[in-house]
Amino acid sequence: MLKKITLQISHGIHKAFLFLTTGKTALICAILYLLLSFLLVYASPRSLIAFLMFLSAILLVYYLKIDNRIKFSFAVIIALILIPIFGVRNIFYLEVIFQISVFSALALGLNIVVGFAGLLDLGYVAFYAVGAYLWAIFGSQQLFMLHSIPGTQPATDKFFLPANMFYLFIIGGVLVAGLTGVLLGLPVLRLRGDYLAIVTLGFGEVIRVLANNLDKPLNLTNGPQGITPIQRPTLPEPILNIIRVVLNPIVGHDVTIGEFYNLFFYLAALVIVIIVIVVARHLDDSKVGRAWTAIREDETAAIAMGIPLVRLKLAAFAAGASFAGVMGVLLSASRTFISPESFSFMQSIGVLSMVILGGLGSIPGVIVGAAVVVVLNLQVLQSFSLYLSQLRQSEAVIPIINFAWKNLSNQLDPAKYQRMLFGLILIIMMIYRPGGLIPAARRKRELKADVIEPIEAESVAEGEVNHGSA
Amino acid sequence: MRRIVISPVLREILRPIGQIIIFVSGSGAVLSALLLLIAFLLRGSAVDQATFEHNKIGIFAYTLVNLPQVLIDGVTIGFVYAAIALGYTMVYGVLEFINFAHSEIFAIGAFVGVEILIALDNAGKLSGLSIWGAYGMVIIAIIGGMIASGGMAMLMEFVAYRPLRGAPRLVPLISAIGVSFFLQDAIRLTESLTTGQFNRIFPTFGNFSERFTLARLGLAGQVVDVNIQYKSVMVIMAAVLMLVGLNYLVNATRLGKAIRAVAQDRPTASLMGINVNRIISLTFLIGGSLGGAAGVLYALKFTKIDPFIGFFPGLKAFTAAVLGGIGNITGALLGGIVLGMLETFAGSYLSIFTMGAAGAEYKDILAFAILILVLIFRPSGLLGEQVGQKA
DSSP, rough: HHHHHHHHHHHHHHHHHHHHSSSSHHHHHHHHHHHHHHHHHHHHHTTTTHHHHHHHHHHHHHHOSSSHHHHHHHHHHHIIIIIIHHHHHSSSHHHHHHHHHHHHHHHHIIIIIITOOOOOOOOTTTHHHHHHHHHHHHHHSSSGGGSSSSOOSSSOOOOSOGGHHHOOOOHHHHHHHHHHHHHHHHHHHSSOOHHHHHHHHHHHHHHHHOOOOOOSSSSOOOGGOOOHHHHHOOOOOOHHHHHHHHHHHHHHHHHHHHHHHHHHHHHHHHHHHHHHHHHHHHTTTTTTHHHHHHHHHHHHHHHTTTTTHHHHHHHHHHHHHHHHHHHHHHHHHSSSSGGGGOOOOHHHHHHHHHHHHOOOOOOHHHHHHHHHHHHHHIIIHHHHHHHHHHHHHHHOEEEETTTTTSSSSSTGGGGOOOHHHHHHHHHHHHHOOOOOOSHHHHHHHHHHHHHHHHHHHHHHHHHHHHHOOO | OOOOOOHHHHHHHHHHHHHHHHHHHHHHHHHHHHHHHHHHTTSSHHHHHHHHHSSSSSSHHHHHHHHHHHHHHHHHHHHHHHHHHHHHHHHHHHHHHOOHHHHHHHHHHHHHHHHHHHHHHHHHHHHHHOOOHHHHOOOOOOOOHHHHHHHHHHHHHHIIIITTTOOOHHHHHHHHHHHHHHHHHHHHHHHHHSOOOEEEEEOOOHHHHEEEEEEEEEEETTEEEEEEEEHHHHHHHHHHHHHHHHHHHHHHHHHHHHHHHHHHHHHHHHHHOOHHHHHHHHHHHHHHHHHHHHHHHHHHHHHHEETTTHHHHHHHHHHHHHHHHOOOHHHHEEEOOOOOOOHHHHHHHHHHHTSSSSOGGGHHHHHHHHHHHHHHHHOOOOTTTGTTTTT
């Protein structure tokens, strides 16, 4: 009975989904919804609900069943026109979208290791750190200070490398992080799943401890104080002036160089994410991807089928690591400051919770997971904290238990409880929906086999009965 | 020759004590010999000169003079690791699953124990105690920590692991990581809601922080006092008691037999009339309460605790369990002692041996290095014949 009801509900959702995504009406509705949400975000740059509407509008457009060229032009309009406009109006939104892009790339990288190849990597953030420190060391004045104690000011204001070497280091980040992935992968790949997880956790911690302590004997990382300033690539002034002519009247104020940098890094992150998505999709559909799936499902059988186990596992580590490395380079340039704090175990688990929430092995799922976790972290928890602190200042009282809000401890600050959020995501998803919010296509087929088949079987049986009676 | 016949009960109590003595003295001797060999080889090098400039004695003499004290500290922390490692190893033996949240079970034990003592302190019960009264209070705190941790471990198993039994191996592990993170913040929330800060300090009472001289040795032409804190003695005594008790429970009681049966073959054990779910719950209860007791001992030894204290001791204890052979109680003991000693050696000598280039800050990652080496070269651990096939 219960099963039938849930089936009915899921069919209902499916129908509603079809209705929302097919046909001309749906297209027009989606456009209107997108424009409405954009106007709301534009008009009230502080509203969380408007921003969530905008994100959901993007998701709706993604699922529209229309010609791919139209969809592509939608994407271009959203990414290059709509987001920059309200992003410059309220730089916080741009930051949120930048972080969504960064974490999407990280989550996609981890998804290759965990989702495709089935190797649980708990130290993934180490590769991010490798990329970040690569540009931080070469793109700052750190190399002039190898022999001085942390905290001393450099003698010159000259940088070691010109700022535009950044573009070269984007490639460098891919290579170095990939190489690190291979090096870390080599000794541990013989290990079975759960041991591998703990050992990779160890590697993550090793990288963090090294970053913390390599200020002696040679001051390479400047220790816990971190490295700053790190160069950003130069932006050509003439082009900025041209953009200003268009953007200033729409935004309503003179666009500063800092805002241009935010825009630049947003676009750079977007380009990298798109490349990462394309690479990940191609990997998933390739011979390598199928071999990874085989390894994930049954290692012994995969070996028996002639799959070169070690080489493919190393490839998964290297591919995943390189995605993180490139984002690390981008991060250190965009923040101009890097410290070991940013690469803790919690960050690794944060990325893991994005992958688990979205769906292991599912590319759109992982991106949605990254978006949800970033929005929860940066916006929902923050605004909840803000709301609580407002309540604390008011004279309000909780009705039934007669507890005054102002007596509430200052420590009850939801924005600080990310670990709890990550933990809850991991537990709840593992128990109730191990496939994630948007299960991978292959997994969906497996799940469908359980759910849809009874109906088909029933209708077939009925058909046979009818046939027999006729 | 006549075989000495002793009753099996006595044997199960005496055997682990013998093992402990052998492990402590054996690993202490082997590791000290290695350390002294390194120091001996470094004589005459730049390291030797640097040590001489700082300490007025050569590297070998310096190592030798400090060795007894370092060994004592190593054994103390080693017993704490062994007590935590028991929880990992028991759960692994029964379910073949790394209970990642065991480190938070440890932290919960520490917090409950310290909170009990703080409450007693606020009630004025801790002042003017006799020495035995002070020990009694610590024992109350340990028991409180054991009950809370054991209960939490059982609850955790029921909520987060039982629904996932039979799922692929990584699924419960991911859930366990989630539980671990959730509990860290849950502890922080509870602690900070009551007083506004989440650190706790072990109240000072009794004579735990005082030292007494264990031995006076003549080493390298100097008279060296080997001191030990009363609390270290307490930690060692309590850990030995727990190890002996657990060994007795697992090897000489009906319950222990059931636990071993479930560990060997769950379906068959269930066919033999063993309530597998109950045994698994009890395993979590036992492992958790040992972890909780270890938490209180840790708080006693290191005084200051915060909600994240579980992480490193937990990982090190897991390393200890793997080093000794996971699933093997004796192995956990040996692994804990060896790891504790290695870590204190690293903490005390690394910066001298490398002339300050790498110091005690690397001792936390030493455990990972050991873990990786063990897993690569001897995944079944030092004593791990029993689980050779499983691992």
